[in-house]
Amino acid sequence: MNMFEAIFSRKSIRSFLQEKIEWDVISDILNFANSLPMLIDGIAVEFKLISNIESNQGFHGPFNVKAPYYLSLSSEVKDDYLINAGYLMQQLNLYITSKGLGACFLGAAHPGKAVKSMMKYNYVYSLAFGKSSEPLYRSSADAKRLPEKDVIVYKEDVMPDIKQILLAARLAPSSMNSQPWRFVVYKNRIHIFTKKNAFLTGVLSHSKMFDMGVMLANLLLAAEELWVEISLTKSDSIKNKQFHKNDYVMTILIG
Ligand SMILES: Cc1cc2nc3c(=O)[nH]c(=O)nc-3n(C[C@H](O)[C@H](O)[C@H](O)COP(=O)(O)O)c2cc1C
Structure with a gap:
């Protein structure tokens, strides 16, 4: 499945297996994230991988989704930085889906203070991801x-x-x-x-x-x-x- 196909068949996955993902897959996802061009030039961003597998790094808040991994984005706060952030994170969402993993955006849950303090810029949003035993795909007619x-x-x-x-x-x-x-x-x-x-x-x-x-x-x-x-x-x-x-x-x- 490629990212275009994933647009039509993805859905939010909220139930994950608390299992490790092979390091070459994680590293491929991080390389993809770091090679994404900005939609709006001149905004600096940083992606951070949060793993709850190696050690529990903490994610809190209502509507939290317990996942083995989270990818958090921090960004400089400039005009249209939220549009730019959504544009980057959705490509990651589709990329992760196309690799046969589940993912869900998290707006209402946040990483803990310790993790946030290590971020270079203003924390924006995270994407929970990992392996799942749920079906990852659906027909677009069911969205x-x-x-x-x-x-x-x-x-x-x-x-x-x-x-x-x-x-x-x-x-x-x-x-x-x-x-x-x-x-x-x-x-x-x-x-x-x-x-x-x-x-x-x-x-x-x-x-x-x-x-x-x-x-x-x-x-x-x-x-x-x-x-x-x-x-x-x-x-x-x-x-x-x-x-x-x-x-x-x-x-x-x-x-
Ligand atoms: C910016 C953003 C924040 C979201 N925050 C949450 C969240 O905190 N918890 C959650 O379970 N789903 C969250 N979602 C997932 C949406 O609820 C979901 O995308 C929407 O209901 C459509 O369903 P679908 O993704 O299965 O097509 C979020 C989605 C976006 C784009």
């Missing part, structure tokens, strides 16, 4: 996602490849499955918005932009797989407009 009509407005007819790219984006995991992304689609561009919610506080408002980065990882990977040339931009005219229900994030130019 609980909002219907297409609730998140995409098609202003023009588009090619099937663009629909496939948008399906990949819609299948992205998000904090509490909130799916904050909204799309306005033309033949040659996709405007991306995030849903406003006055009641979105705490965990969800922090994770919203991370979720947008997770979704962008799926979108960009699918475009690459389908040989659709795209580039990212921000439209000043849309940026300066006020929208009732959504905030503008960016535009994907096609071709």
Whole structure:
């Protein structure tokens, strides 16, 4: 299975075998993490592997998932650093899934103070991972996602490849499955918005932009797989407009 296929068949895995993973597999995952290009240039990040196998390094909080390993990301805090962080971590999520291991993002649980104090930058999120006896895959039709009509407005007819790219984006995991992304689609561009919610506080408002980065990882990977040339931009005219229900994030130019 490759990462593109994993987009359509992955699911969050929350039950793990407390078993070691071979060191060459761990080292391959770390090399992959450290070779990922940033979505936003000029943001420094650091990945840290936390192993609960060799010694219990501690992970705490509600909704904790007990896993043999966690990969934690710390990042410099700059414009769009959460989008960048989500973009990196979702690629790791897909990479780990494609290696036949289970994974689950952790927003509500944190590494202990001792581990956090060893991180170079601000702690962002972690990904729990390991071997699991649960089925790792499901059909994309079984993923609980909002219907297409609730998140995409098609202003023009588009090619099937663009629909496939948008399906990949819609299948992205998000904090509490909130799916904050909204799309306005033309033949040659996709405007991306995030849903406003006055009641979105705490965990969800922090994770919203991370979720947008997770979704962008799926979108960009699918475009690459389908040989659709795209580039990212921000439209000043849309940026300066006020929208009732959504905030503008960016535009994907096609071709
Ligand atoms: C930023 C983020 C934080 C998350 N935090 C948690 C968490 O703390 N505990 C948990 O069990 N699942 C967590 N999840 C997993 C989501 O609940 C899950 O992705 C969503 O319900 C969709 O289900 P699926 O991943 O199986 O498609 C998180 C997901 C994301 C993207």
